[in-house]
Amino acid sequence: MRYYSSVLDALFGVPLPMANTAKVSIARTEARARRRQQLIEATMKCIGRKGIGGTTLADVAGEAGLSQGIVNLHFQSKDNLFRETLQYLAEEYRSKFEGVLERADSSPAASLMALMELDLSPSICQPMKLAVWFAFWGEVKSRPTYRKICDEIDRYYDEVVERLCDEIIKDGYYPNVTANNVATALTSMTNGLWLSCLISPQSWNRHDALDAVRCYLSVVFPQHFRRSGAT
Amino acid sequence: MRYYSSVLDALFGVPLPMANTAKVSIARTEARARRRQQLIEATMKCIGRKGIGGTTLADVAGEAGLSQGIVNLHFQSKDNLFRETLQYLAEEYRSKFEGVLERADSSPAASLMALMELDLSPSICQPMKLAVWFAFWGEVKSRPTYRKICDEIDRYYDEVVERLCDEIIKDGYYPNVTANNVATALTSMTNGLWLSCLISPQSWNRHDALDAVRCYLSVVFPQHFRRSGAT
DNA sequence: CAGAAAAATGAATGAGCATTCATTCAGAAT
DNA sequence: ATTCTGAATGAATGCTCATTCATTTTTCTG
Numbered sequence: 001m002r003y004y005s006s007v008l009d010a011l012f013g014v015p016l017p018m019a020n021t022a023k024v025s026i027a028r029t030e031a032r033a034r035r036r037q038q039l040i041e042a043t044m045k046c047i048g049r050k051g052i053g054g055t056t057l058a059d060v061a062g063e064a065g066l067s068q069g070i071v072n073l074h075f076q077s078k079d080n081l082f083r084e085t086l087q088y089l090a091e092e093y094r095s096k097f098e099g100v101l102e103r104a105d106s107s108p109a110a111s112l113m114a115l116m117e118l119d120l121s122p123s124i125c126q127p128m129k130l131a132v133w134f135a136f137w138g139e140v141k142s143r144p145t146y147r148k149i150c151d152e153i154d155r156y157y158d159e160v161v162e163r164l165c166d167e168i169i170k171d172g173y174y175p176n177v178t179a180n181n182v183a184t185a186l187t188s189m190t191n192g193l194w195l196s197c198l199i200s201p202q203s204w205n206r207h208d209a210l211d212a213v214r215c216y217l218s219v220v221f222p223q224h225f226r227r228s229g230a231t
Numbered sequence: 232m233r234y235y236s237s238v239l240d241a242l243f244g245v246p247l248p249m250a251n252t253a254k255v256s257i258a259r260t261e262a263r264a265r266r267r268q269q270l271i272e273a274t275m276k277c278i279g280r281k282g283i284g285g286t287t288l289a290d291v292a293g294e295a296g297l298s299q300g301i302v303n304l305h306f307q308s309k310d311n312l313f314r315e316t317l318q319y320l321a322e323e324y325r326s327k328f329e330g331v332l333e334r335a336d337s338s339p340a341a342s343l344m345a346l347m348e349l350d351l352s353p354s355i356c357q358p359m360k361l362a363v364w365f366a367f368w369g370e371v372k373s374r375p376t377y378r379k380i381c382d383e384i385d386r387y388y389d390e391v392v393e394r395l396c397d398e399i400i401k402d403g404y405y406p407n408v409t410a411n412n413v414a415t416a417l418t419s420m421t422n423g424l425w426l427s428c429l430i431s432p433q434s435w436n437r438h439d440a441l442d443a444v445r446c447y448l449s450v451v452f453p454q455h456f457r458r459s460g461a462t
Numbered sequence: 463c464a465g466a467a468a469a470a471t472g473a474a475t476g477a478g479c480a481t482t483c484a485t486t487c488a489g490a491a492t
Numbered sequence: 493a494t495t496c497t498g499a500a501t502g503a504a505t506g507c508t509c510a511t512t513c514a515t516t517t518t519t520c521t522g
Contacts, residue, residue: 072482
């Protein structure tokens, strides 16, 4: 069995043969990571259901089927738990986003459409998940750390979308728009559609939302997008 | 001096000559209304600064320069205060919105542009105000009352924008878009631009935001909107 | 001006909750 | 089998507020 001489080493992935310092087995490290993830997921469920203000550590522990003190054991404090939850959420989003980029074959137009479809897919665009995002956005002004995390993922998104738009514009010669304009419009649009989905879940529907995006794309980039269907 | 026989009558504006029930003078009623508004404005400042979770009644009272118990005296409970604050916020927005509609002379295109400019004007689009909106949106999922208030103003907004788009489409014969598509896109866009303004206040700027909206309008409704400037 | 009613105060109360920690439990190492 | 270590528990602690209310101050009325 391999050992890490400490949790720190474990994080840096430096396996050591048995040493005389405190030993932490890989199995333990993994178990700990799993527990943390379990707690983070419980936290998201609670925030989705009761909001950030309404979520107590007892709620989270209960949701995870564990005891009172468990959160402080693994996260030291409530603040920490929430910050890591936001980080997890952002990371999760980023990985789905990158997954789509990798899968979408070649053409920038196809990639762009695939990204828009991702944003409006049930995997991301469901009231419960959105509620968590909005709960954190609602705290952005008073919590610089939250702002930083959100800002980072936002910039990344914007950058990718703008690059795709740029390629499309170069490819199609569209004199009336700039990549910056279109990217701003698209990112805002998805964010705004999320708000509608959260606020009017009964009347909101994926189809209309996607249609609005497709309509926009078909009008700005007519050579690359047809009204009903990508590319 | 005129009297109301009770606060309820006062709200309904029914002045009565002195009766043998408890009497409330108009001056008192107005003073009370002013105090309530003062407290609501203090609440918005606090929420903007510390978030909903971080705002205590002591904060609000302090911000207003009054004492501990004042909020409960005027609003009965914290919950009430927050709900009425959201209502006030929505009402304030609606009145600005209607003000623009009345002022904008005649043409639907001019009205639409004026509305977009309002949404991105400093009066509405400043981090402090937006933080309050987002704080409430963040609680929408767990507070049905908040959802209802937000939903109502949202629907109103959507309805007006869609009607304007409809008139523009009829006027200009635009076969490739529907009023619903464009209205959805526009409302989402402004909501999304608010999020960017909140999250990246340093890099965000009104000019780019407006430009993205103008660009969109000039592309969907080319006969009604030119690239740099309305109608 | 006196008396009454309303508004405002702020100390006291107690509920709710994050955090602590002595104790128990589980499983790996020898 | 025994020991040892880290994980987990949950009762206890203490702090932060919302809320109450007896008292004071202000405002109105005749």
